[in-house]
Amino acid sequence: WSTEEGYGSYVAQFYGGAVPPAIVWSVARMAEEAVRCLKNRRAEPDAPAVHVRVPTRLRVASPK
Numbered sequence: 001w002s003t004e005e006g007y008g009s010y011v012a013q014f015y016g017g018a019v020p021p022a023i024v025w026s027v028a029r030m031a032e033e034a035v036r037c038l039k040n041r042r043a044e045p046d047a048p049a050v051h052v053r054v055p056t057r058l059r060v061a062s063p064k
Helices: 007-012 027-043
Strands: 022-025 056-059
Touching: 007 022, 022 027
Parallel strands: none
Antiparallel strands: 022 056
């Protein structure tokens, strides 16, 4: 698992060797969703609980 924004650091851990595929997601997208939920909760404090899904994808490093 890795964030989209931190994927470069993930790859660097393997020192130029084979990099395993990683499931990645965007911190920015997750933050946007969290702020949206907080705004909605402020407008409707008694609204039912919500389930938020943040898109993920499998990222495979290209061979060098």
